[in-house]
Amino acid sequence: xxxxxxxxxxxxxxxxxxxxxxxxxxxxxxxxxxxxxxxxxxxxxxxxxxxxxxxxxxxxxxxxxxxxxxxxxxxxxxxxxxxxxxxxxxxxxxxxxxxxxxxxxxxxxxxxxxxxxxxxxxxxxxxxxxxxxxxxxxxxxx
Numbered sequence: 001x002x003x004x005x006x007x008x009x010x011x012x013x014x015x016x017x018x019x020x021x022x023x024x025x026x027x028x029x030x031x032x033x034x035x036x037x038x039x040x041x042x043x044x045x046x047x048x049x050x051x052x053x054x055x056x057x058x059x060x061x062x063x064x065x066x067x068x069x070x071x072x073x074x075x076x077x078x079x080x081x082x083x084x085x086x087x088x089x090x091x092x093x094x095x096x097x098x099x100x101x102x103x104x105x106x107x108x109x110x111x112x113x114x115x116x117x118x119x120x121x122x123x124x125x126x127x128x129x130x131x132x133x134x135x136x137x138x139x140x141x142x
Contacts (some may be wrong), residue, residue, distance in 0.1 A: 021130070030060070030073045031099050037062040041108030043072070043134075044092055044124070046080060054080040054089060060101075061108070075099065089127030106135045 034040050040062040048054055056078040064071045078095050080088065096103060109125050128135050 026073060027099075027140060030075060031101065032090070033064060033071065033073075034060050034062050034101055038062075039105050039107040041110060042096065042106060043091060043110040044088075045112050046083070046088065048078070049077075055085060056080055056088070056095075058092065068111040085123040086127045088124045088130075092124065092128065093131065103132055104134075106132055109135055 017044055036113065040060050041060040043061060045057045046054060047057060058074060058075045059070045060075055061070065063069070076099075078091055082088070083092070093103060093115060096106070106128075109128055111124060
């Protein structure tokens with residue numbers, strides 16, 4: 001308001017700063033909502049972005065506090081450096097820990113149909129279930 005007419009916030013630096021600020025605010029609210037929920041499910045899908053970096057898209061499904069409405073919200077994109085089942089599982093669990101979500105409250109896992117993701121012996125779901133036996137994995141999507 002004090003900078004005059006020429007201050008339009010159109011530089012890429014300012015725009016990225018605004019986007020990152022809104023990202024943090026929205027993600028913080030989603031995490032607060034998930035923490036209030038008794039249980040949650042993690043949904044993950046691996047993809048390669050436009051500059052060829054492997055990444056996870058992480059979402060959570062939970063019951064919204066007091067409204068008893070099922071919510072499914074996007075949490076974050078996470079770069080992936082180890083594409084083995086165990087490596088991807090560690091990426092999921094570390095990210096949830098960084099976001100300070102209680103891993104003991106995870107009751108479900110959802111992945112696409114790729115063998116690395118859903119493999120019952122060495123896939124992501126098996127690695128997560130080994131560490132968190134209550135995190136069932138009946139959800140697969142394409």
